Amino acid sequence: ETGVTQTPRHLVMGMTNKKSLKCEQHLGHNAMYWYKQSAKKPLELMFVYSLEERVENNSVPSRFSPECPNSSHLFLHLHTLQPEDSALYLCASSLFLAGGSYNEQFFGPGTRLTVL
Amino acid sequence: QKEVEQDPGPLSVPEGAIVSLNCTYSNSAFQYFMWYRQYSRKGPELLMYTYSSGNKEDGRFTAQVDKSSKYISLFIRDSQPSDSATYLCAMSFSGTYKYIFGTGTRLKVLA
Numbered sequence: 584e585t586g587v588t589q590t591p592r593h594l595v596m597g598m599t600n601k602k603s604l605k606c607e608q609h610l611g612h613n614a615m616y617w618y619k620q621s622a623k624k625p626l627e628l629m630f631v632y633s634l635e636e637r638v639e640n641n642s643v644p645s646r647f648s649p650e651c652p653n654s655s656h657l658f659l660h661l662h663t664l665q666p667e668d669s670a671l672y673l674c675a676s677s678l679f680l681a682g683g684s685y686n687e688q689f690f691g692p693g694t695r696l697t698v699l
Numbered sequence: 700q701k702e703v704e705q706d707p708g709p710l711s712v713p714e715g716a717i718v719s720l721n722c723t724y725s726n727s728a729f730q731y732f733m734w735y736r737q738y739s740r741k742g743p744e745l746l747m748y749t750y751s752s753g754n755k756e757d758g759r760f761t762a763q764v765d766k767s768s769k770y771i772s773l774f775i776r777d778s779q780p781s782d783s784a785t786y787l788c789a790m791s792f793s794g795t796y797k798y799i800f801g802t803g804t805r806l807k808v809l810a
Contacts, residue, residue: 587742614796623707625800626743626787639796673742681796685731685750688798690742 587691606657606674614680615657620671633680705801718775722788729790
């Protein structure tokens with residue numbers, strides 16, 4: 584596996600279900616991100632982790648719960664979601680969180696989530 | 700006013716055409732300007748980035764930044780059907796991880 588991988592690629596869940604999205608980066612990066620991509624809207628940054636420590640929670644509802652057990656893995660735990668949470672959830676990673684030079688974010692293929 | 704404005708398209712062009720994709724922005728403090736390409740059912744991949752003003756060329760792609768007008772462009776020469784994708788512009792401040800994205804422009808290059 585190379586780059587950033589995400590599983591599952593597609594997920595359909597009811598509003599009362601609990602599910603988890605998984606992201607793994609094979610790039611040796613120290614920072615990881617969760618984004619939400621909805622139709623006709625810009626990518627929305629949800630959570631940011633640096634060296635397994637959460638550094639950003641962008642006013643995300645508590646029904647989304649992130650977990651970063653190590654610098655290579657990132658999870659997004661979902662429970663009691665709403666239909667408006669249906670979207671493409673993208674994971675990204677970067678070598679560092681920030682610095683004086685450009686810090687590219689590498690994206691995974693995303694998980695297409697549908698909430699019924 | 701949105702921080703970054705981008706026409707969603709779709710933009711349809713014949714193969715071989717020169718394509719111009721654009722974004723405008725409101726915050727003059729942005730320093731990094733990125734163009735990502737996103738194919739259907741894939742994540743965004745970085746095409747090019749530019750620091751501050753000026754042009755940058757990579758093969759058939761040219762990125763331009765006009766900070767005085769708060770306007771950035773991506774030009775694609777000799778467009779190919781394989782260029783059909785959604786193109787996202789993004790911007791950031793120096794020393795930060797926060798990217799501000801446009802909504803993306805969907806491009807179709809017709810064979």
